[in-house]
Amino acid sequence: VLPTIYVITPTYARLVQKAELTRLSQTFLHVPQLHWILVEDAPSPTPLVRDFLASSGLTYTHLHVLTPKDKKLQEGDPGWLKPRGVEQRNEALRWLRETAAAAGGKGPPPENAVVYFADDDNTYSLQLFEEMRYTQRVSVWPVGLVGGMRFERPVVQDGKVVRFHTGWRPGRPFPIDMAGFAVSLKLLLANPKARFDGDAQMGFLESSLLQNLVTIEGLEPKADMCTKVLVWHTRTEKPKMKREEALVKQGIGSDPNVEV
Ligand code: UDP
Ligand code: MN
Numbered sequence: 001v002l003p004t005i006y007v008i009t010p011t012y013a014r015l016v017q018k019a020e021l022t023r024l025s026q027t028f029l030h031v032p033q034l035h036w037i038l039v040e041d042a043p044s045p046t047p048l049v050r051d052f053l054a055s056s057g058l059t060y061t062h063l064h065v066l067t068p069k070d071k072k073l074q075e076g077d078p079g080w081l082k083p084r085g086v087e088q089r090n091e092a093l094r095w096l097r098e099t100a101a102a103a104g105g106k107g108p109p110p111e112n113a114v115v116y117f118a119d120d121d122n123t124y125s126l127q128l129f130e131e132m133r134y135t136q137r138v139s140v141w142p143v144g145l146v147g148g149m150r151f152e153r154p155v156v157q158d159g160k161v162v163r164f165h166t167g168w169r170p171g172r173p174f175p176i177d178m179a180g181f182a183v184s185l186k187l188l189l190a191n192p193k194a195r196f197d198g199d200a201q202m203g204f205l206e207s208s209l210l211q212n213l214v215t216i217e218g219l220e221p222k223a224d225m226c227t228k229v230l231v232w233h234t235r236t237e238k239p240k241m242k243r244e245e246a247l248v249k250q251g252i253g254s255d256p257n258v259e260v
Contacts, residue, residue, distance in 0.1 A: 010085030
């Protein structure tokens, strides 16, 4: 039986949310033995996401936790000011540990599972999931279109990660984007306190988790020794609503009962 891939995705309500989730879910449908943990940044589960998941055809868990207001980016704040999706990823880690504890060693053996943090706007190659599936501790690979670079990646010598190719602060403990690593569930369960630190300095969020799990020597390079880009840190443009707003003023805006 194939190791399960638990994919953790924070998501929040905005105009493009359903489009993002559609693109993502239709990628995941091609991946065997994938369990999607979708965590809404919301005070309660929303009907849009609940209905979406129910008809997705995926195996999933639907969680939610609202990011506290003081931790949330405000309109006009620069994007780098506060990390996004932190509480949601931690909530998924909590659920994984609780679920494993409740199974009490019965359920599927955790050594047969890997955890990946997949933001809802990135682009994922199917090959990426097969690269990460047999992760022993922490596996790593390049990420395209990130950090103001064509790609960032771990640099591998003699099968080991020796440093990181990045344009910014290469001295960070793990200068790796969220999309650039996966962790074995066994390792997460063996380190019950390991989680993301929302107060971590900008660019140190990934390090805040990984520091408590692994050393650079312990990283497992994938994607042909980190020479292939299989995931892209794409970002979706915010749709313009100029005409919609004009029509709404005239009382003839698009039917609000139609879900977009
Ligand atoms: N996100 C969230 N709440 C927010 C903003 C973002 O849950 O208020 C989620 C978002 O849906 C995505 C992840 O957090 O899955 C990372 O956010 P984003 O893609 O905006 O970050 P960036 O691409 O700028 O790193
Ligand atoms: Mn993003």
